[in-house]
Amino acid sequence: MELALIQIFNGVQYGLLIFLAASGLTLVFGILGVINLAHGSFYMLGAYLALTLTSLTGDIFLATLLGAPIAVAFGAAIEFLFVRHLYKRDHLQQVLLTFALILIFNETQRILWGSYPHSVPAPSYLSGSISLTGALSYPVYRLALTGICLALAMAMMFVITRTKIGALIRAGESNREMVELLGFDSRWLYRLVFASGTALAAAAGMLAAPVESVYPGVGERVLIISFVVVVIGGIGSIRGAFLGALAIGIADALGKVFLPGFASMMIYALMAAVLAIRPGGLFGRAA
Amino acid sequence: MSALLEATNIHAGYGAIQILWGVDFRVGERETVGLLGRNGMGKTTLLRTLVGLIDAGPGHIRFAGNDVTHASTAARARAGVALVPEGRGIFPNLSVMENLTLAARAGANGLAEWTVERAFDLFPRLAERRRNWGDQLSGGEQQMLSIARALMTNPRLLMLDEATEGLAPLVRDEIWATLRKVAQAGVSIVVVDKNLDDLFGLADRAVVLVKGEVVFDGAAQALRADEASVHRWLGV
Numbered sequence: 001m002e003l004a005l006i007q008i009f010n011g012v013q014y015g016l017l018i019f020l021a022a023s024g025l026t027l028v029f030g031i032l033g034v035i036n037l038a039h040g041s042f043y044m045l046g047a048y049l050a051l052t053l054t055s056l057t058g059d060i061f062l063a064t065l066l067g068a069p070i071a072v073a074f075g076a077a078i079e080f081l082f083v084r085h086l087y088k089r090d091h092l093q094q095v096l097l098t099f100a101l102i103l104i105f106n107e108t109q110r111i112l113w114g115s116y117p118h119s120v121p122a123p124s125y126l127s128g129s130i131s132l133t134g135a136l137s138y139p140v141y142r143l144a145l146t147g148i149c150l151a152l153a154m155a156m157m158f159v160i161t162r163t164k165i166g167a168l169i170r171a172g173e174s175n176r177e178m179v180e181l182l183g184f185d186s187r188w189l190y191r192l193v194f195a196s197g198t199a200l201a202a203a204a205g206m207l208a209a210p211v212e213s214v215y216p217g218v219g220e221r222v223l224i225i226s227f228v229v230v231v232i233g234g235i236g237s238i239r240g241a242f243l244g245a246l247a248i249g250i251a252d253a254l255g256k257v258f259l260p261g262f263a264s265m266m267i268y269a270l271m272a273a274v275l276a277i278r279p280g281g282l283f284g285r286a287a
Numbered sequence: 288m289s290a291l292l293e294a295t296n297i298h299a300g301y302g303a304i305q306i307l308w309g310v311d312f313r314v315g316e317r318e319t320v321g322l323l324g325r326n327g328m329g330k331t332t333l334l335r336t337l338v339g340l341i342d343a344g345p346g347h348i349r350f351a352g353n354d355v356t357h358a359s360t361a362a363r364a365r366a367g368v369a370l371v372p373e374g375r376g377i378f379p380n381l382s383v384m385e386n387l388t389l390a391a392r393a394g395a396n397g398l399a400e401w402t403v404e405r406a407f408d409l410f411p412r413l414a415e416r417r418r419n420w421g422d423q424l425s426g427g428e429q430q431m432l433s434i435a436r437a438l439m440t441n442p443r444l445l446m447l448d449e450a451t452e453g454l455a456p457l458v459r460d461e462i463w464a465t466l467r468k469v470a471q472a473g474v475s476i477v478v479v480d481k482n483l484d485d486l487f488g489l490a491d492r493a494v495v496l497v498k499g500e501v502v503f504d505g506a507a508q509a510l511r512a513d514e515a516s517v518h519r520w521l522g523v
Contacts, residue, residue, distance in 0.1 A: 005499065064497060098437070164388070164389065165383045167381055167389045168389060170378065170380050170381055171378045171380075173380065174378050174379055174380050174381075177340065177360075177372075178372070178376035179360045180340075180360040180364070181340075181360060181364055181370050181376070182364060182389065183390075183392060184361055185359065185361045186361070199461055210370060284342075
């Protein structure tokens with residue numbers, strides 16, 4: 001029972017991290033219509049930014065604050081240089097170009113940081129564990145990570161559902177032409193969405209660095225799981241991505257302990273079950 | 288009447304398919320123009336060209352004295368051109384209130400004369416449904432919202448493509464009555480619609496397109512009186 005509780009904690013924390021990565025992917029897919037295979041590379045960018053900036057500042061949170069604007073600028077530059085040319089092209093061309101970006105990013109990572117795995121220390125003031133029950137304790141950094149991810153998720157949902165820029169993003173998802181007809185330059189809206197998605201994925205990579213090692217291709221598994229989350233939640237739905245990521249996180253964590261032989265298939269079984277009931281995902285529109 | 292919008296020599300279409308062949312089209316200040324033609328004659332293509340969604344080819348478009356031929360759709364909207372498109376373009380995942388407030392901006396004169404309150408005065412039904420999502424509205428309510436939303440941009444020129452298509456007679460009457468109020472408020476209007484009696488009742492001038500060319504450009508009442516031409520060009 002205590003093991004299950006620990007795994008649920010781990011699953012929620014992992015799910016919230018995946019939500020940060022997947023929310024950017026679902027916005028880019030849902031609003032820009034671009035299948036971005038390089039999204040996992042932005043997670044990797046965050047992990048390596050955390051490595052470098054933590055070594056410079058000595059604090060992962062300070063590193064994350066410094067890394068976020070770098071990730072925004074990086075995302076805006078990638079959108080301007082490459083992605084904006086894909087909006088009117090078919091998905092095959094999008095996949096080809098963003099796959100090429102993965103190869104370029106991976107090679108650049110090897111040149112800049114090498115091929116060895118690295119670890120990023122959690123801040124000393126969050127080291128150790130907190131006792132939950134008599135025999136049950138949980139790492140403080142993981143709890144803090146859960147709280148930060150939850151706060152970011154709430155802030156994002158507030159922006160999307162309660163602000164004018166959020167309404168504009170939702171409008172862009174349903175009808176780009178109409179957004180233009182109302183006087184909004186969709187080029188800037190798309191750049192903003194892409195840069196924000198990049199920053200969210202990078203933030204997940206940065207915050208996760210102390211609980212995972214930083215290694216080449218660290219974003220590739222995140223990319224696959226993020227796509228699963230997007231499909232489960234419904235393309236373009238932040239609310240769907242939130243619930244989908246939590247479900248995936250908990251299913252993955254519990255599966256590893258209670259169904260170890262089946263663990264690697266858990267998330268895909270969950271996706272298949274959701275699609276069988278709701279082909280458009282939890283909050284998506286059925287095709 | 289001084290020209291608010293002046294388009295000359297418009298050649299436009301979709302890829303290799305050319306629809307418009309040298310169209311000249313003008314709208315005066317505070318003028319209401321009925322744009323007429325059978326299906327497929329180029330009315331929608333002309334409206335989409337005027338708002339910048341389709342390239343004007345070798346043609347030129349001036350709005351309020353400025354050359355907007357190469358201006359983006361968004362820039363033309365900010366300059367005061369509004370389109371209520373065929374299909375209405377309601378954002379289904381935004382509430383009625385959000386559809387309206389998202390569009391709100393001051394007009395070219397710097398004044399926000401059309402507000403949410405004024406839109407609700409114009410269409411009280413929308414006030415009742417302000418919290419409903421866009422896709423929870425009936426066709427008539429969606430058209431009201433689409434017109435109200437266009438007005439929230441405080442345009443100098445309001446263009447409507449198939450203004451009352453598919454709407455119940457009572458709703459159609461409400462839309463025409465509203466357009467008369469909008470015209471009285473000083474907004475120039477271009478209307479595409481199949482209800483000729485209502486259209487002739489509203490429009491100062493009529494322009495008829497046949498196979499992508501202008502075959503008539505004159506007083507709406509003159510066209511209305513010419514039954515033979517109306518029958519030949521419009522099939523009614």
